Amino acid sequence: MTEILQQIINGIAIGGVYVLIALGLTIVFGILGIAHFAHGSVSMFGGYLTFFLAAQHGIPLALAITIALITGMVLGVLIELLAYRPVRHANHINAFIVALGLTMMVEGANLQFFGAEQIVIPTGATRVFSIGGVTLPELRLYVILAAAALIAAMTIFVEKTKTGQAIRAVAENRDAAILMGINVQMIPLVVFAISTALGVAAGVMVGSLFAIAPGVGEGLVVKGFAVLILGGLGSIPGAVVGGIVLGVTEALAAGFISSAYKDVIAFVVMIAVLLLRPQGLMGRA
Amino acid sequence: MMGKSLLTCSVAALLLGTGSLAAQETLKIGVADALTGGAAVYGLPQANSVEMAADEINAAGGISVGDETYMLDVIVYDDKANPTEATNAVRKLIDRDGVKYILGFCCSGATGAIASFIGYEDAVMLVGNAAERSITTQGLTNLVRTRPPADYTGAAAGAFVARQGHKRVAVLGALETSFYASYVEAFEEEFAKSGGEVIAHEVFASKDRDMSPQLTKIRAMDPDALLVVGYVEPAAFAYRQSTELGMDIPRYGFTSGSEEQFLRVATTEQMEGVWDLRPTELTLQSTTDAGLAYHEHYLERFGDAPSPSSPYAYDQAWALKHAIEAAGSVDDTEAVAAALRDLKIFPEAVMQYRPVNGKMFDDNGQAYTANGAFQWQDGHWVFVEELPSDPEAYSEFLSSLN
Amino acid sequence: MLEIQSLRTGYGPIEVVHGIDMTVREGECVALIGANGAGKSSTLKTICGLLPARSGQIRFDEQDITNRKGHAIVKAGITMCPEGRQVFPGMTVMQNLRLGAYARKGADLDQMLDMFPILRERAGQAAGTLSGGEQEMLAIARALMSQPRLCIFDEPSLGLAPKIVAEVAETIARIKATGMTILLVEQNSLMALRLADRAYLFEAGEIVLEGTGAELQTHPEVVKAYLGH
Numbered sequence: 001m002t003e004i005l006q007q008i009i010n011g012i013a014i015g016g017v018y019v020l021i022a023l024g025l026t027i028v029f030g031i032l033g034i035a036h037f038a039h040g041s042v043s044m045f046g047g048y049l050t051f052f053l054a055a056q057h058g059i060p061l062a063l064a065i066t067i068a069l070i071t072g073m074v075l076g077v078l079i080e081l082l083a084y085r086p087v088r089h090a091n092h093i094n095a096f097i098v099a100l101g102l103t104m105m106v107e108g109a110n111l112q113f114f115g116a117e118q119i120v121i122p123t124g125a126t127r128v129f130s131i132g133g134v135t136l137p138e139l140r141l142y143v144i145l146a147a148a149a150l151i152a153a154m155t156i157f158v159e160k161t162k163t164g165q166a167i168r169a170v171a172e173n174r175d176a177a178i179l180m181g182i183n184v185q186m187i188p189l190v191v192f193a194i195s196t197a198l199g200v201a202a203g204v205m206v207g208s209l210f211a212i213a214p215g216v217g218e219g220l221v222v223k224g225f226a227v228l229i230l231g232g233l234g235s236i237p238g239a240v241v242g243g244i245v246l247g248v249t250e251a252l253a254a255g256f257i258s259s260a261y262k263d264v265i266a267f268v269v270m271i272a273v274l275l276l277r278p279q280g281l282m283g284r285a
Numbered sequence: 286m287m288g289k290s291l292l293t294c295s296v297a298a299l300l301l302g303t304g305s306l307a308a309q310e311t312l313k314i315g316v317a318d319a320l321t322g323g324a325a326v327y328g329l330p331q332a333n334s335v336e337m338a339a340d341e342i343n344a345a346g347g348i349s350v351g352d353e354t355y356m357l358d359v360i361v362y363d364d365k366a367n368p369t370e371a372t373n374a375v376r377k378l379i380d381r382d383g384v385k386y387i388l389g390f391c392c393s394g395a396t397g398a399i400a401s402f403i404g405y406e407d408a409v410m411l412v413g414n415a416a417e418r419s420i421t422t423q424g425l426t427n428l429v430r431t432r433p434p435a436d437y438t439g440a441a442a443g444a445f446v447a448r449q450g451h452k453r454v455a456v457l458g459a460l461e462t463s464f465y466a467s468y469v470e471a472f473e474e475e476f477a478k479s480g481g482e483v484i485a486h487e488v489f490a491s492k493d494r495d496m497s498p499q500l501t502k503i504r505a506m507d508p509d510a511l512l513v514v515g516y517v518e519p520a521a522f523a524y525r526q527s528t529e530l531g532m533d534i535p536r537y538g539f540t541s542g543s544e545e546q547f548l549r550v551a552t553t554e555q556m557e558g559v560w561d562l563r564p565t566e567l568t569l570q571s572t573t574d575a576g577l578a579y580h581e582h583y584l585e586r587f588g589d590a591p592s593p594s595s596p597y598a599y600d601q602a603w604a605l606k607h608a609i610e611a612a613g614s615v616d617d618t619e620a621v622a623a624a625l626r627d628l629k630i631f632p633e634a635v636m637q638y639r640p641v642n643g644k645m646f647d648d649n650g651q652a653y654t655a656n657g658a659f660q661w662q663d664g665h666w667v668f669v670e671e672l673p674s675d676p677e678a679y680s681e682f683l684s685s686l687n
Numbered sequence: 688m689l690e691i692q693s694l695r696t697g698y699g700p701i702e703v704v705h706g707i708d709m710t711v712r713e714g715e716c717v718a719l720i721g722a723n724g725a726g727k728s729s730t731l732k733t734i735c736g737l738l739p740a741r742s743g744q745i746r747f748d749e750q751d752i753t754n755r756k757g758h759a760i761v762k763a764g765i766t767m768c769p770e771g772r773q774v775f776p777g778m779t780v781m782q783n784l785r786l787g788a789y790a791r792k793g794a795d796l797d798q799m800l801d802m803f804p805i806l807r808e809r810a811g812q813a814a815g816t817l818s819g820g821e822q823e824m825l826a827i828a829r830a831l832m833s834q835p836r837l838c839i840f841d842e843p844s845l846g847l848a849p850k851i852v853a854e855v856a857e858t859i860a861r862i863k864a865t866g867m868t869i870l871l872v873e874q875n876s877l878m879a880l881r882l883a884d885r886a887y888l889f890e891a892g893e894i895v896l897e898g899t900g901a902e903l904q905t906h907p908e909v910v911k912a913y914l915g916h
Contacts, residue, residue, distance in 0.1 A: 159782075162789065165778075165782060165785065165786055165789075166786070166789060168775065168777070168778060168782075169775050169778070169786050169789075172775040172776060172777055172778065173773055173774075173775055173776075175737060175769070175773065176769060176773035176774070176775065177786075178735075178736070178737060178757035178758060178761075179735060179737075179757065179761065179766065179767050179769055179773070179830075180761065180786045180787060180789045180790065180829075180833075181757075181758045181761030181762055181789050181790025181791065181833065182758055182786075182789055182790070183756070183758045184757075184758070185756075
């Protein structure tokens with residue numbers, strides 16, 4: 001029992017990272033119908049930047065993360081304006097190619113600026129809390145809390161603010177949104193700013209829990225899309241549920257079946273869910 | 286008359302020309318190693334150390350063969366520890382650059398690919414850090430290796446851990462990589478001789494950074510000790526995450542990682558008490574004068590401390606120099622290969638080799654070093670004692686696999 | 688209030704409206720009738736900025752609004768209740784209504800719910816789960832939420848059961864009674880002409896007839912082609 005609980009706790013922290021990545025992907029997909037493959041690499045850029053500021057220039061971690069988040073927002077806006085907007089009305093394959101090209105560019109930039117060696121963001125959070133044999137490391141607790149706070153903030157933003165409602169409206173029906181007087185040219189900029197900031201947060205989490213190295217972002221974006229499909233394309237609650245399900249399933253699979261097949265088992269679960277619910281866990285039929 | 290004198294003149298000029306060149310020839314040697322990618326932590330310092338050794342050999346007067354002196358010129362190619370890239374690199378060295386002596390080789394996958402065809406080439410291959418046993422069990426007379434196979438060390442580690450009084454040990458490692466698997470296999474065999482049992486074989490891949498699920502599973506089995514076997518990065522995360530799961534059992538490992546490499550991932554508190562059971566390699570606390578000089582020169586030249594395994598390649602270059610001089614030829618690779626097998630341990634060697642039948646390399650072309658038990662104490666690897674290793678017995682066993 | 692001069696518009700290479708002139712005066716209810724594909728909906732879309740005008744001019748409150756962005760036109764006071772209702776299906780009824788007031792100072796939500804009691808009942812429900820008639824009511828209420836100066840209805844009865852069509856007509860009549868300026872496009876010509884003060888008959892992208900609702904109801908051409916007596 002302790003073991004199962006521990007595995008679930010292990011999986012929730014990872015799931016939180018998946019959720020943040022998937023949220024960023026799902027709002028972009030919902031609004032623009034773009035599979036934003038470069039998201040993982042841009043997220044890792046945020047992690048690298050945090051490391052660069054905090055570990056190499058001695059800037060306090062909280063400040064470094066804040067700078068990285070703001071930089072991420074600006075970067076998101078630029079990506080929308082310079083990369084995706086020009087192909088907005090073209091055939092979908094154009095946006096697809098732009099996304100792939102952008103991934104290579106950002107990966108290349110990361111390699112150029114930050115090198116090929118793995119980096120680990122030092123946090124100093126090394127305490128371990130233990131309740132009845134189940135342990136929760138301080139850092140993982142922070143990751144879970146931060147992810148929960150961001151998910152809550154995102155939900156409140158989308159459900160309760162005017163801009164958030166406008167984003168949902170554009171996602172659900174673009175023409176009708178125009179008739180409501182929503183400036184549909186502005187919304188993608190806001191969406192990319194939020195999406196990239198969430199990605200940067202995920203990048204910082206990956207960089208402090210684990211490590212950032214070339215290729216990590218691409219691996220993460222694949223997981224992010226798996227979560228999207230699992231939870232239902234474009235669905236925010238779907239991204240939350242899908243991310244946690246994927247994280248916990250991976251941990252349980254690694255713990256009780258075999259760690260060698262961790263990734264495979266996660267995808268088997270995804271396919272199984274799709275066979276039973278083709279629209280995903282929270283998607284609309 | 287006129288014609289004849291011209292001919293004489295040109296013959297004389299030709300003789301003179303070659304004569305003056307003969308005083309100082311160039312011998313090109315090649316290095317194929319991982320300069321980029323995940324294995325660069327092993328490969329790049331090896332390539333550096335070959336260049337450093339070559340400069341030292343040249344400064345000390347080069348390689349003397351008969352009346353001629355050869356200065357070494359090192360050509361380095363990046364093989365990214367990838368078999369295909371390594372094959373391309375070695376083909377380029379042999380076919381295009383005309384190289385006959387190839388050094389480096391940090392990693393087993395790439396090295397195995399080269400070993401599969403080097404027997405047909407007019408060349409000599411000197412393997413460094415690659416630990417896969419089968420590299421020296423194929424009867425390749427033109428191949429030698431400075432690093433002992435992983436299972437030679439694994440057996441010594443098994444005996445050591447048994448001596449600490451543990452009975453049930455859980456293994457977590459890169460068991461899909463065959464030389465790590467062979468370390469564990471030999472460990473298990475030796476450990477079982479004292480009634481010990483390995484109760485778990487959990488696996489991680491070289492890119493994995495989250496070993497919590499495997500460690501949680503191990504924790505539930507309540508073992509006496511943990512053995513972590515694999516590349517530094519995942520191993521460092523395994524040590525860190527074992528403390529995050531509140532596991533306070535003794536932790537042993539086989540990683541050969543440096544202090545800096547571990548501290549990038551884990552804090553010194555999280556590493557406290559961890560054992561590394563590995564070839565002694567370059568350990569400042571226990572090294573010879575040659576080792577201290579190597580460390581100092583490397584640090585001065587490259588600005589970084591040398592990795593503990595990098596002298597495997599440094600020693601290759603010096604072994605090659607002595608073998609060529611003993612063979613009396615730079616062109617006769619067969620003679621040079623034979624001379625390598627006949628070589629006694631030389632004073633420039635940085636690693637602490639244990640001779641077999643008085644020689645540095647055994648009949649398989651395999652060298653043996655001492656194995657050591659190192660423990661992380663207050664932020665440093667501390668050499669505690671030598672592991673109980675038996676090179677003569679292992680050499681016999683290795684020959685039996687041919 | 689709304690003046691259209693020589694307006695041409697269309698999709699891609701195909702022009703569907705070939706230079707029309709029409710006006711809507713303050714407080715008036717104007718209907719556009721005609722066959723499918725005659726250019727009525729395209730005209731509406733062009734007014735609302737969803738479709739670019741090729742030439743001609745659209746003036747609203749004495750200002751040229753030709754080819755302004757859709758959201759700017761809403762801000763100026765023109766709201767459309769679109770064909771096929773176009774509610775936001777995943778959002779609740781309340782959220783849909785609030786979006787109606789996105790660009791302008793909104794109407795009183797409570798009053799609106801008094802006017803559409805069924806929406807009060809369904810307030811927390813996702814709009815996609817409502818019946819067709821309820822969705823039409825929601826679309827109308829949502830359009831009114833922006834307190835428009837000109838409210839445009841595009842095919843409000845399309846695809847609804849006859850009983851519901853009557854309800855929709857009654858609702859529009861009530862809105863008209865409040866003094867709202869209305870521009871209405873409707874397949875159901877009889878319903879349109881009964882509601883309208885004036886009407887234009889579209890044929891193949893041109894206006895072929897203009898008159899009061901009553902006049903057109905009895906015009907032989909209209910009777911023959913559109914009222915089906």
